[in-house]
Amino acid sequence: xxxxxxxxxxxxxxxxxxxxxxxxxxxxxxxxxxxxxxxxxxxxxxxxxxxxxxxxxxxxxxxxxxxxxxxxxxxxxxxxxxxxxxxxxxxxxxxxxxxxxxxxxxxxxxxxxxxxxxxxxxxxxxxxxxxxxxxxxxxxxxxxxxxxxxxxxxxxxxxxxxxxxxxxxxxxxxxxxxxxxxxxxxxxxxxxxxxxxxxxxxxxxxxxxxxxxxxxxxxxxxxxxxxxxxxxxxxxxxxxxxxxxxxxxxxxxxxxxxxxxxxxxxxxxxxxxxxxxxxxxxxxxxxxxxxxxxxxxxxxxxxxxxxxxxxxxxxxxxxxxxxxxxxxxxxxxxxxxxxxxxxxxxxxxxxxxxxxxxxxxxxxxxxxxxxxxxxxxxxxxxxxxxxxxxxxxxxxxxxxxxxxxxxxxxxxxxxxxxxxxxxxxxxxxxxxxxxxxxxxxxxxxxxxxxxxxxxxxxxxxxxxxxxxxxxxxxxxxxxxxxxxxxxxxxxxxxxxxxxxxxxxxxxxxxxxxxxxxxxxxxxxxxxxxxxxxxxxxxxxx
Numbered sequence: 001x002x003x004x005x006x007x008x009x010x011x012x013x014x015x016x017x018x019x020x021x022x023x024x025x026x027x028x029x030x031x032x033x034x035x036x037x038x039x040x041x042x043x044x045x046x047x048x049x050x051x052x053x054x055x056x057x058x059x060x061x062x063x064x065x066x067x068x069x070x071x072x073x074x075x076x077x078x079x080x081x082x083x084x085x086x087x088x089x090x091x092x093x094x095x096x097x098x099x100x101x102x103x104x105x106x107x108x109x110x111x112x113x114x115x116x117x118x119x120x121x122x123x124x125x126x127x128x129x130x131x132x133x134x135x136x137x138x139x140x141x142x143x144x145x146x147x148x149x150x151x152x153x154x155x156x157x158x159x160x161x162x163x164x165x166x167x168x169x170x171x172x173x174x175x176x177x178x179x180x181x182x183x184x185x186x187x188x189x190x191x192x193x194x195x196x197x198x199x200x201x202x203x204x205x206x207x208x209x210x211x212x213x214x215x216x217x218x219x220x221x222x223x224x225x226x227x228x229x230x231x232x233x234x235x236x237x238x239x240x241x242x243x244x245x246x247x248x249x250x251x252x253x254x255x256x257x258x259x260x261x262x263x264x265x266x267x268x269x270x271x272x273x274x275x276x277x278x279x280x281x282x283x284x285x286x287x288x289x290x291x292x293x294x295x296x297x298x299x300x301x302x303x304x305x306x307x308x309x310x311x312x313x314x315x316x317x318x319x320x321x322x323x324x325x326x327x328x329x330x331x332x333x334x335x336x337x338x339x340x341x342x343x344x345x346x347x348x349x350x351x352x353x354x355x356x357x358x359x360x361x362x363x364x365x366x367x368x369x370x371x372x373x374x375x376x377x378x379x380x381x382x383x384x385x386x387x388x389x390x391x392x393x394x395x396x397x398x399x400x401x402x403x404x405x406x407x408x409x410x411x412x413x414x415x416x417x418x419x420x421x422x423x424x425x426x427x428x429x430x431x432x433x434x435x436x437x438x439x440x441x442x443x444x445x446x447x448x449x450x451x452x453x454x455x456x457x458x459x460x461x462x463x464x465x466x467x468x469x470x471x472x473x474x475x476x477x478x479x480x481x482x483x484x485x486x487x488x489x490x491x492x493x494x495x496x497x498x499x500x501x502x503x504x505x506x507x508x509x510x511x512x513x514x515x516x517x518x519x520x521x522x523x524x525x526x527x528x529x530x531x532x533x534x535x536x537x538x539x540x541x
Contacts, residue, residue: 164196
């Protein structure tokens with residue numbers, strides 16, 4: 001259903017303006033159509049004072065709805081985009097961005113795996129053994145065949161802590177059947193505690209892998225943001241370059257039309273003898289030159305449109321010949337600019353590359369901490385406590401755990417690799433990596449400063465160039481009027497008039513180019529300081 005039919009639906013009748021506005025949003029109307037509708041419905045005196053404007057607004061409203069309906073089809077007749085809409089379209093359709101969006105999720109899964117190293121573990125085992133042997137009794141010298149069957153069960157839970165502590169609690173039961181002693185059951189409750197005293201003691205060492213994985217998540221987020229920022233800058237650059245190409249075509253088309261009209265006028269004047277034949281030849285040559293220039297401008301416009309189309313619809317079924325209409329106008333430069341030092345300060349805290357490099361250095365510091373701890377000997381303190389019950393039945397063996405039978409052990413374990421060259425080498429490598437990362441950050445900071453200074457200088461020059469080209473355009477318009485007046489009185493030749501018109505055309509193209517260069521320089525400055533996404537209101541999840 002088109003928009004005009006939607007406006008006639010009974011569902012809209014009797015609703016408040018706010019409710020009708022929400023309904024139109026739900027139907028997918030374009031922002032321009034919604035704004036026009038809001039202006040009409042929220043101004044009661046609008047209809048009474050400006051009936052013609054109301055009719056024009058409704059026409060715009062319906063036209064925008066038709067354009068939106070065409071855009072939702074598989075093959076729209078045209079595409080109308082502002083620079084903001086172009087950016088969002090590119091972000092939605094870029095396949096590589098979609099793949100990079102998965103990297104932080106993958107890194108988060110690895111971080112969860114590292115934390116899983118300290119999850120408690122439940123274990124158990126069961127075994128059965130049979131022993132048949134002939135034994136000699138020393139007192140009587142008698143040899144007797146004996147058999148023994150033993151069945152054991154054990155379950156337990158083990159917990160490791162970042163403090164270097166490992167705790168194991170077990171419950172076990174055993175059944176022994178022997179031809180000499182009969183059947184005997186025993187049950188045991190035990191607990192074992194092991195504490196690292198040197199190697200593996202500090203929590204920051206044991207949690208190093210967890211911290212590294214967390215840093216890797218943040219690093220992947222910065223990498224994703226850096227790619228998205230570069231994509232936004234590329235899209236905006238392509239958009240404004242296409243705007244420049246379209247404006248150049250428009251200027252040259254106007255010049256060609258003016259040149260054709262002038263040639264017809266001169267030919268008529270030549271026919272009546274007012275001007276010499278040479279003026280007609282000069283006007284025809286000028287028209288040919290402008291038509292050549294128009295062909296080049298149209299070729300450039302096509303190339304710019306394809307470049308923008310590739311960024312907007314890389315895997316889309318929209319035909320490449322679909323026209324693109326741009327909505328965003330060329331905005332005039334700001335009157336004042338922030339100091340370059342302010343931009344540098346912002347860049348040092350906002351550039352994704354710098355934040356990633358700092359996180360890499362923190363990873364290196366963690367690796368150095370682990371490698372230093374790895375040089376130490378392994379020294380463990382362990383304590384084992386147990387309580388055992390014996391009986392002729394399985395149930396009584398657990399009941400007899402209150403008896404005085406128990407076992408306890410206390411001791412230390414020591415292990416050290418002589419020379420320990422592997423650990424020493426790992427510490428040396430980690431130390432060098434940290435120093436290298438520090439130097440890399442300092443070098444990157446210098447490059448960031450250079451980028452900001454260069455981008456700021458380009459923006460400052462572009463701002464001044466816009467003013468100069470505008471003034472040049474005004475002066476050349478005055479000069480053209482002067483030459484035209486002189487031609488009328490016969491004090492200037494047709495060649496001088498052609499040259500003045502040519503100069504005016506050049507200044508018009510230079511003015512358009514200067515305005516576009518200002519837009520591009522602004523984009524590059526925001527990218528250099530790492531704030532392009534924030535300034536465009538784009539959040540990455």
